[in-house]
Amino acid sequence: MYRCSKERMSEKIKTFSQFGDAGHGGITRYTLSPEDIQARKEFQKRMEAIGAIIEVDDVANMYATLPGSDPHAKRIVMGSHSDSVKNGGNYDGILGVLSAMEVLETVAEQNIPHKHPLTAMIWTNEEGSLYPPAMMVSGIVCYDYLPEAIRGKFQYENMLKSKSVLDSTGTFGAALEKSGYKGDKKYRLNPEQYQCMFEIHIEQGPILEDAGNDIGVVDCVLGMFNYRLRFYGQTVHAGTFPMPKRKDALFAAAQAICDLHKKIDALGYPELVYTTGEIVCHPCVHTCVPDYVDFCIDVRHEKPQVLDSVLSIVKSCAEKEWAGCRCEVERMWNRDTVYWDKTLVGYVKEAAEEAQISHQYVHSGAGHDAQFVAYMLPTTMIFVQSKGGLSHCEPEYSSPEHCAEGATVLLNAVLKADAD
Incomplete structure (x- = not known):
């Protein structure tokens, strides 16, 4: 049983938190921004210092590899993303990169024998904060294997045209060319060169903390669907048009949201989660009754039959008028539950048990690059406890002890896969 260094992990977290420091305890580090390039340069410098070989593919993914004793063995890859949301925290994504670096540093420092090459990886543009969509580049790399x-x-060509949300003239392709990190397609993650992938991540929820456990042995990424509901009314003057004659699209949407909550909650599925996170209102003027409102509903659960029962409720909204307004329902996208490789999940659990680190099985409600890789390679994830369950915000925090424990579990799980 090998252990990673809490001191080294703390130092890495502190150093990388400077790249995009937003001044309030968190970061804004958009993909391929000057701040992201700072983080990438630091990654390369530290990995080269321990003898790792650096490769960069054509969509700016970075790979740092320590050779193994068997020149014919496939690589075992560990990693996550270096980009953040606006005013995000110092752990989401980057902890997976730092943990992979810590594994390689521990292997090099302690001269731990291993037959497979071990690779630490940075994924490009997981968040999609500046260039939508999220998980863009893992989607590109795993394209041929995806449902x-x-x-x-x-x-690929469409993703290169993805426009910056801050500057409509800027594209992901242009940022890629400018970054200096557009490498060679031959270096992309692929099943011919790689045996399996591990991704460690903060939990981004309160389940581990509430249960008093340090590490999550992740068994799947939840299935989900995202639909938009659109309401069509009539714009009239807010001060002159009688209330009984109005067709207020925002009032209609509000009624529908309340009705959805009531009916979905009545299904009685405790692990079901859903939300309305985005609303569009037109004309959005305080003296006008809204004539158009649309909102999204995001629903997540492991079992498809549960998602189907919720979906029937969502679709039924289009079967009636709401406050005199017509309703349309449209599917935006959905995904099936992605289950991790059972052997790798077992290695993670065994590693936590042997290190005497408290742990439990958990699902991932959030999407991660690993879920796309799972269609191409055996893959699994490890979660580290998040204080208060907070993420995608500046107070996001995981203790140095938990981060080091996560890296320790990762290292020993990887060594179990290496012995395969």
Whole structure:
């Protein structure tokens, strides 16, 4: 049983938190921004210092590899993303990169024998904060292996044209060319060169903390669907048009949201989660009754039959008028539950048990690059406890002890896979 260094992990977290420091305890580090390039340079410097070989593929993914004793063995890859959301925290994504670095540093420092090459990886543009969609580049790399319902979204040429949300003249392709990190397609993650992948991540929820456990042995990424509901009314003057004659699209949407909550909650599925996170209102003027409102509903659960029962409720909204307004329902996208490789999940659990680190099985409600890789390679994830369950915000925090424990579990799980 090998252990990673809490001191080294703390130092790495502190150093990388400077790249995109937003001044309030968190970061804004958009993909391929000057701040992201700082993080990438630091990654390369530290990995080269321990003898790792650096490769960069054509969509800016970075790979740092320590050779193994068997020149014919496939690589075992560990990693996550270096980009953040706006005013995000110092752990989401980057902890997976730092943990992979820590594994390689521990292997090099302690001269731990291993037959497979071990690779630490940075994925490009997981968040999609500046250039949508999220998980863009893992979608590109895994394109040929993805289900048909997902694949079309990640066509390479279309992704290069993805426009910056801050500057409509800027594109992902232009940022890639400018970054200096457009490498060679031959270095892309692929099943011919790689045996399996591990991704460690903060939990981004309160389940581990509430249960008093340090590490999550992740068994799947939840299935989900995202639909938009659109309401069509009539704009009239807010001060002159009688209330009984109005067709207020926002009032209609509010009624529908309340009705959805009531009916979905009545299904009685405790692990079901859903939300309305985005609303569009037109004309959005305080003296006008809204004539158009649309909102999204995001629903997640492991079992498809549960998702289907919720979906029937969502679709039924289009069967009636709401406050005199017509309703349309449209599917935006959905995904099936992605289950991790059972052997790798077992290695993670065994590693936690042998290190005497408290742990439990958990699902991932959030999407991660690993879920696309799972269609191409045996893959699994490890979660580290998040204080208060907070993520995608500046107070996001995982203790140095938990981060080091996560890296320790990762290292020993990887060594179990290496012995395969």
